[in-house]
Amino acid sequence: MTSCYYVNQWERETYICANISLWDEKRTCLCCLWHLRRGGRVRDPGQHVKISASLFTALLLSIMLPEESWCLTRSQFHHYTFIHQNIDKANYSKRLLNNFSFCVFLGLPNSRKDVVTVTPWLAPVVWEGTFDTNILDAIYKPQNITVATTVFAVGKYVQFLKDYLESAEQYFMLGYRVHYYIFTDQPEAVPTVTLGADRRITILKIPGSDRWQEITLRRMEMIMNLIETQLVNKADYIFCLDVDTKFYGHWGAETLSHLVAAIHYLFYTASRDQFTYERRPESQAYIPYGEGDYYYGGAMIGGLVREVYKVTKTCHLWLNMDKANSIEALWQEESHLNKYFLYNKPTKLLSPEYLWCDPFQSNDVKIIRYSHVWKDVSKVRPN
Amino acid sequence: MRLLKNSHLFVLSLVGLLLVGCIYFGYTSAWFRYAGSRSGVADGLSYKQPSILNGRKDVITVTPWLAPVVWEGTFHTTLIDAIYKMQNITVATTVFALGKYVQFLKDFLESAEKHYMQGYRVHYYIFTDQPEAVPTVTLGASRSLTTLKISSSNRWQEITLRRMERLEKLIETQLSNEVDYIFSLDVDTKFYGHWGVETLGDIVAVIHPGYYSTPRDDFPYERRSESQAYIPYGKGDFYYGGAVIGGRVEKVHKLAKTCRMQLDVDKANSIEAAWQEESHLNKYFLYNKPTKILSPEYLWQDTKYITPDIKIIRFSQVIKNYAKVRPNP
Numbered sequence: 001m002t003s004c005y006y007v008n009q010w011e012r013e014t015y016i017c018a019n020i021s022l023w024d025e026k027r028t029c030l031c032c033l034w035h036l037r038r039g040g041r042v043r044d045p046g047q048h049v050k051i052s053a054s055l056f057t058a059l060l061l062s063i064m065l066p067e068e069s070w071c072l073t074r075s076q077f078h079h080y081t082f083i084h085q086n087i088d089k090a091n092y093s094k095r096l097l098n099n100f101s102f103c104v105f106l107g108l109p110n111s112r113k114d115v116v117t118v119t120p121w122l123a124p125v126v127w128e129g130t131f132d133t134n135i136l137d138a139i140y141k142p143q144n145i146t147v148a149t150t151v152f153a154v155g156k157y158v159q160f161l162k163d164y165l166e167s168a169e170q171y172f173m174l175g176y177r178v179h180y181y182i183f184t185d186q187p188e189a190v191p192t193v194t195l196g197a198d199r200r201i202t203i204l205k206i207p208g209s210d211r212w213q214e215i216t217l218r219r220m221e222m223i224m225n226l227i228e229t230q231l232v233n234k235a236d237y238i239f240c241l242d243v244d245t246k247f248y249g250h251w252g253a254e255t256l257s258h259l260v261a262a263i264h265y266l267f268y269t270a271s272r273d274q275f276t277y278e279r280r281p282e283s284q285a286y287i288p289y290g291e292g293d294y295y296y297g298g299a300m301i302g303g304l305v306r307e308v309y310k311v312t313k314t315c316h317l318w319l320n321m322d323k324a325n326s327i328e329a330l331w332q333e334e335s336h337l338n339k340y341f342l343y344n345k346p347t348k349l350l351s352p353e354y355l356w357c358d359p360f361q362s363n364d365v366k367i368i369r370y371s372h373v374w375k376d377v378s379k380v381r382p383n
Numbered sequence: 384m385r386l387l388k389n390s391h392l393f394v395l396s397l398v399g400l401l402l403v404g405c406i407y408f409g410y411t412s413a414w415f416r417y418a419g420s421r422s423g424v425a426d427g428l429s430y431k432q433p434s435i436l437n438g439r440k441d442v443i444t445v446t447p448w449l450a451p452v453v454w455e456g457t458f459h460t461t462l463i464d465a466i467y468k469m470q471n472i473t474v475a476t477t478v479f480a481l482g483k484y485v486q487f488l489k490d491f492l493e494s495a496e497k498h499y500m501q502g503y504r505v506h507y508y509i510f511t512d513q514p515e516a517v518p519t520v521t522l523g524a525s526r527s528l529t530t531l532k533i534s535s536s537n538r539w540q541e542i543t544l545r546r547m548e549r550l551e552k553l554i555e556t557q558l559s560n561e562v563d564y565i566f567s568l569d570v571d572t573k574f575y576g577h578w579g580v581e582t583l584g585d586i587v588a589v590i591h592p593g594y595y596s597t598p599r600d601d602f603p604y605e606r607r608s609e610s611q612a613y614i615p616y617g618k619g620d621f622y623y624g625g626a627v628i629g630g631r632v633e634k635v636h637k638l639a640k641t642c643r644m645q646l647d648v649d650k651a652n653s654i655e656a657a658w659q660e661e662s663h664l665n666k667y668f669l670y671n672k673p674t675k676i677l678s679p680e681y682l683w684q685d686t687k688y689i690t691p692d693i694k695i696i697r698f699s700q701v702i703k704n705y706a707k708v709r710p711n712p
Contacts, residue, residue: 111443111447112440113440113441114436114440115435115436115440116433116434116435116436116437116438116439116440116444117444117445118438118444118445118451118452118457118458119433120430120433120457120458120459120462120463121458121459121462121463121466122451122453122457122458122463122581122675123451124445124449124450124451125435125445126449130445130447130449131445131447131448131449132447132448135447135448135672136447136448136449139448139672254449257449263435268435269435269436271432272432290429292432293432293433294433294435345466348449351435364435364436
């Protein structure tokens with residue numbers, strides 16, 4: 001194996017190149033040749049380099065043959081390492097022709113190559129494989145945070161509480177202080193679930209309704225009131241979740257941020273004009289065609305208490321305005337939420353792993369963490 | 384001639400078809416329909432729908448602690464501008480130009496006026512030992528410059544080591560209420576491309592262009608355990624460049640203060656870290672993770688060969704002859 005040494009024109013870096021086997025000791029390897037053409041000198045005075053026709057032909061020949069070649073370059077000051085192995089013939093010749101060098105950076109490869117992990121406003125999109133739980137726990141655990149969680153279990157929806165709470169005790173924010181707030185019209189129907197250390201439940205009695213749309217519309221107001229009266233100094237983060245759901249996988253500190261929304265599982269590959277936004281201009285939740293980033297699921301709103309307070313306050317205002325104008329948005333408060341998030345971009349998005357629906361399947365979603373459970377809507381809804 | 388007449392006819396019919404097409408799409412296409420004004424961030428903004436499946440996937444765009452890594456192709460300038468312009472921010476920018484390094488000021492300032500934070504309120508703070516040597520550069524609207532006289536040194540290491548202390552003092556005395564974000568940049572550099580508000584965050588670091596594909600045990604961290612900047616083998620996320628530090632004023636103050644204290648401890652123990660304050664910075668960032676990281680597009684070196692993942696060079700250290708500019712080798 002031949003090697004040559006090269007120092008660039010600013011006398012700063014030394015490259016040691018291990019070469020393709022065609023070259024004998026008197027020649028210089030491709031790497032050095034390329035650098036030499038850009039200025040510089042060969043360190044070992046015994047080696048001459050001249051770009052002659054025969055040299056060049058030999059160079060070309062060497063491109064054609066599939067070779068295992070590698071190039072290790074190291075500077076005196078900064079220890080660069082260019083390592084390129086197993087170049088296939090096509091790549092090798094292309095690189096050589098492009099750059100006259102077969103030294104290739106490994107670069108900074110993406111952990112998930114199949115999905116986009118950051119939005120155009122540089123908010124991270126949380127997918128399996130993009131985060132390290134240990135690092136995140138090391139950041140958040142010392143902050144001694146409290147996470148509040150709200151669910152609404154009204155009418156027959158109380159039946160979902162048991163699975164919801166038990167699965168949350170298995171997967172949701174383990175190791176952190178968690179306070180569940182359960183809004184229900186039947187406090188006696190709330191199941192007794194063994195809670196882990198530093199985790200508790202508060203039950204809040206609210207009136208029921210004969211319209212499920214009414215129940216879902218009042219959530220914003222109730223969460224807003226809860227924050228005003230109880231959470232302001234007691235909780236750092238809050239998650240507003242649906243009750244007809246279950247946790248199937250880890251949900252941890254990777255979900256914490258100023259304002260967090262989850263991408264709806266049905267729409268993450270759809271075009272914005274297919275999103276089921278409210279399309280009537282009379283509604284406050286109106287989003288015209290041609291606008292929109294993602295379709296966010298109403299089953300998950302999260303973030304700092306003060307930020308979620310702003311969300312609920314604004315949506316509640318909009319919902320009241322709509323009510324006064326006798327219009328109900330297509331997907332109730334989910335439509336208003338989507339309007340809010342269009343103009344107040346979330347600082348972190350959760351991938352559909354964090355808001356799934358039982359029977360669906362997808363290749364991008366490697367793990368289902370939280371999902372709506374299958375339900376017979378006629379059996380659970382009051383209307 | 385017949386051919387000419389035919390070609391005329393052809394062009395006419397093409398134009399006709401185009402007109403019909405336009406009218407048709409005008410009625411049916413959402414793009415044309417979208418022309419009204421709405422309040423908020425999306426007001427008048429037309430941008431491509433963000434995609435979950437298509438985008439920059441060849442490089443890491445988010446760190447394991449979910450801080451975004453800013454590369455060309457990961458952000459929309461108009462979208463991010465729409466978010467920040469509403470906030471009426473001021474960005475302070477510090478540079479240290481001592482001794483012969485004043486020669487770099489002209490290029491630095493002129494290129495900054497072309498590429499750096501265009502459209503925002505920018506205040507340059509130039510630390511120099513020769514205030515008279517600061518070149519007069521025409522500044523854009525809402526941009527100002529303050530020259531601060533400081534003493535120089537015979538050792539370039541000394542100059543670079545005291546930057547933290549000076550940054551800390553500047554923030555304490557002048558910047559706390561006037562400024563939202565601050566960037567501390569090296570002066571022997573030049574802007575070649577857009578550097579905007581996509582770089583703003585709570586605490587922002589840049590990946591050193593020389594080490595972004597190097598394994599962590601090859602990073603030139605300080606490896607002597609006697610130093611406060613010591614990072615043992617097997618630890619480390621990235622090697623961050625000392626030429627760019629940014630973020631919210633209060634966070635950068637904390638960084639500068641901590642590094643300054645660690646530098647003082649080292650000085651008392653007569654040890655100087657391998658890369659002076661860059662080593663201390665890397666130690667700080669290991670235990671206080673940056674909330675946003677800039678790709679090597681934001682700190683390149685003119686001497687480096689450009690690799691395919693770097694689509695644009697925005698800011699780069701210029702070629703210089705060390706013997707000619709440094710007071711000591």
